[in-house]
Amino acid sequence: MAATEAPGAAPAAVRRPRWLRRRSAADRRNARVGLAFTFPALLLVGAFALFPLGFGVYISLTNWPLVGPYHFIGLSNYSSLIHDSVFLQSILFTLKYTAIVTIPIFVVGYALAVFVRSNRRGTTVFRTLIFLPYIVGLVAESYMAVVELQPSSGTANFVLSKLGIVSDTTAWTVRTGLATTAICILVVWFASGLTMMLLMAGMQSIPTELYESARVDGASWWSAERRITMPLLRRSIALSLIISVVGSFLAFNQFFIITDGGPGTSTESVVMSIFQTAFADTDVGLASAMSVVLIIVVGLITFVQFHYLQGDVD
Amino acid sequence: MASVRSGHQPGARSSPASDPGTRRQAPGGRAGTAGRGGVGRRTSGGLGLYIMAGVLISAVFVVPLLWEMFRSLQPESTVSNPPSAATFGHLTFANYRTLLSGQDDIIRNVMNSLIVAVLTAALTAAVSTMAGYGFGLFRFRGSGLVFGLVLLAFMIPFQAVLTPLFLELHFMHLLNSLIGLALFYTTFNLPVGVYVMRNSFLQVPREIVDAARVDGASVTRTLLSVLRPLVLPGIATSALYAFLFSWTEFLGALSFMTNDSLFTLPVALSNVETGTYGAINYGLLLAGAVIAMIPCIVVYVALQRYYVRGLVSGALKG
Numbered sequence: 001m002a003a004t005e006a007p008g009a010a011p012a013a014v015r016r017p018r019w020l021r022r023r024s025a026a027d028r029r030n031a032r033v034g035l036a037f038t039f040p041a042l043l044l045v046g047a048f049a050l051f052p053l054g055f056g057v058y059i060s061l062t063n064w065p066l067v068g069p070y071h072f073i074g075l076s077n078y079s080s081l082i083h084d085s086v087f088l089q090s091i092l093f094t095l096k097y098t099a100i101v102t103i104p105i106f107v108v109g110y111a112l113a114v115f116v117r118s119n120r121r122g123t124t125v126f127r128t129l130i131f132l133p134y135i136v137g138l139v140a141e142s143y144m145a146v147v148e149l150q151p152s153s154g155t156a157n158f159v160l161s162k163l164g165i166v167s168d169t170t171a172w173t174v175r176t177g178l179a180t181t182a183i184c185i186l187v188v189w190f191a192s193g194l195t196m197m198l199l200m201a202g203m204q205s206i207p208t209e210l211y212e213s214a215r216v217d218g219a220s221w222w223s224a225e226r227r228i229t230m231p232l233l234r235r236s237i238a239l240s241l242i243i244s245v246v247g248s249f250l251a252f253n254q255f256f257i258i259t260d261g262g263p264g265t266s267t268e269s270v271v272m273s274i275f276q277t278a279f280a281d282t283d284v285g286l287a288s289a290m291s292v293v294l295i296i297v298v299g300l301i302t303f304v305q306f307h308y309l310q311g312d313v314d
Numbered sequence: 315m316a317s318v319r320s321g322h323q324p325g326a327r328s329s330p331a332s333d334p335g336t337r338r339q340a341p342g343g344r345a346g347t348a349g350r351g352g353v354g355r356r357t358s359g360g361l362g363l364y365i366m367a368g369v370l371i372s373a374v375f376v377v378p379l380l381w382e383m384f385r386s387l388q389p390e391s392t393v394s395n396p397p398s399a400a401t402f403g404h405l406t407f408a409n410y411r412t413l414l415s416g417q418d419d420i421i422r423n424v425m426n427s428l429i430v431a432v433l434t435a436a437l438t439a440a441v442s443t444m445a446g447y448g449f450g451l452f453r454f455r456g457s458g459l460v461f462g463l464v465l466l467a468f469m470i471p472f473q474a475v476l477t478p479l480f481l482e483l484h485f486m487h488l489l490n491s492l493i494g495l496a497l498f499y500t501t502f503n504l505p506v507g508v509y510v511m512r513n514s515f516l517q518v519p520r521e522i523v524d525a526a527r528v529d530g531a532s533v534t535r536t537l538l539s540v541l542r543p544l545v546l547p548g549i550a551t552s553a554l555y556a557f558l559f560s561w562t563e564f565l566g567a568l569s570f571m572t573n574d575s576l577f578t579l580p581v582a583l584s585n586v587e588t589g590t591y592g593a594i595n596y597g598l599l600l601a602g603a604v605i606a607m608i609p610c611i612v613v614y615v616a617l618q619r620y621y622v623r624g625l626v627s628g629a630l631k632g
Contacts, residue, residue, distance in 0.1 A: 034453070037448030189378070256565075
């Protein structure tokens with residue numbers, strides 16, 4: 001049934017069902033019905049996503065405190081951001097963090113996808129197990145990391161000191177470099193399963209005939225991978241990179257839980273910086289200006305990656 | 315590449331050429347024949363190596379989680395002190411007993427998390443199904459625009475609208491409200507849900523919709539009685555995504571809930587971590603984290619084909 005329907009799917013979407021075509025009065029009624037069914041979704045998105053977006057831009061032009069009256073102050077929030085060393089540092093730190101984790105997540109995810117894409121015995125189980133850290137979520141895992149990164153009592157130091165890599169009194173969370181290293185390793189472990197699943201889905205949709213003919217032509221495994229898989233996988237690669245880069249840039253949980261931005265504010269991510277400004281300093285106007293900057297940066301990252309990775313497909 | 319290449323080396327070496335032949339079509343994939351069943355031709359040594367490598371790789375991802383479950387059964391004194399062989403194997407449910415009966419009132423937080431997650435899943439499923447029906451089977455002026463607006467929420471990171479949303483929820487008396495939190499979670503799960511449900515309705519054969527109409531079924535009746543069983547997998551997918559998102563979400567709950575008794579589990583654990591209720595107790599923290607992780611694993615393992623289905627539809631068409 002589905003197989004015979006599939007080729008006609010695209011035109012069928014244009015060709016309306018008979019009961020939609022009969023009369024224009026019926027047409028109008030059905031249009032109303034269609035709109036009515038989509039209305040709750042539109043209402044929620046309008047109220048809790050689009051409105052706050054516009055409201056945020058408005059607030060960013062004021063000196064809005066969490067409570068009390070406010071005034072318009074034009075672009076002052078934006079000009080003070082340029083001199084806000086904590087915010088600038090958080091942007092730099094987040095960019096650095098994103099740059100560090102993106103490549104390992106992608107490379108590990110790609111290798112895992114190659115490993116689990118066939119239908120050999122056991123692959124389904126392997127896929128499930130490798131994906132579990134992503135499903136469990138970074139919040140629970142960050143709490144576990146807090147316990148295991150403790151000097152002298154944590155498992156990390158116990159194992160690493162037995163291997164002679166660090167001393168068993170290493171205080172991971174109070175030194176910027178060590179804390180960042182630990183969090184990056186945690187995140188690569190957490191996120192590469194998602195990249196694996198996305199790339200695997202793309203790999204499985206490549207027609208097997210291409211590999212058959214490559215094999216007939218005597219192509220090696222690696223050259224088939226490079227000449228067939230990677231070019232045809234561009235969309236999936238773009239998607240997985242965008243998800244992982246945007247996700248890294250919006251990081252909050254792991255930094256808030258494991259280091260609380262410390263030592264000082266050296267491991268404060270952009271979202272943490274916004275959170276602190278809004279709810280600890282109660283400077284909602286400034287926090288909103290930061291949010292607008294964040295949206296622009298994330299939008300630019302998405303656009304550039306999408307453009308670059310999709311641009312020369314054909 | 316080199317650092318992880320060893321992972322798939324054994325499988326690749328066993329018979330590199332037949333590897334593509336065994337490649338399976340994606341679960342929701344369209345055309346194409348099934349793999350040729352290369353397993354039969356594979357030497358048992360190759361398969362053994364593959365499984366061994368797979369077990370080793372899987373262990374990297376699963377053993378840390380199992381290890382933390384084990385550690386959560388050690389008493390606080392063992393967790394917070396240098397490891398010693400004498401106390402290592404002494405296991406107890408003490409952490410769980412303290413956590414679930416003590417003044418921390420974690421049961422309440424678990425219930426809050428559960429209420430919000432179930433509410434979010436139900437709302438997302440209902441609203442996405444309605445919207446998918448509207449977008450999939452009705453043509454109306456502006457339908458493309460409305461669909462675009464709903465998907466736009468996917469482009470807006472919720473982290474970036476947190477402060478205006480805080481004020482808005484405050485004005486609507488939805489701060490410190492489990493319903494308010496569920497509405498917020500539902501909104502940011504709608505792009506995925508509506509996308510999945512629209513595709514589900516587009517795949518329903520037209521004849522079925524026409525036949526229902528000829529038999530005199532109303533628009534609502536057609537949805538509830540005739541189409542519901544056909545789009546049930548899509549409904550499961552959107553509900554599952556919403557549930558897992560809600561259960562593991564932290565930043566929104568941290569911002570919009572200021573009353574301890576309304577905290578969800580992840581937020582309540584930050585109080586345990588900082589020792590708000592007295593001395594910092596890492597045994598309790600581990601037990602809490604394990605409680606937070608168990609439902610995810612159970613729900614995912616039981617319903618994973620719906621989860622993968624959503625990923626695949628997003629990855630191939632998105």
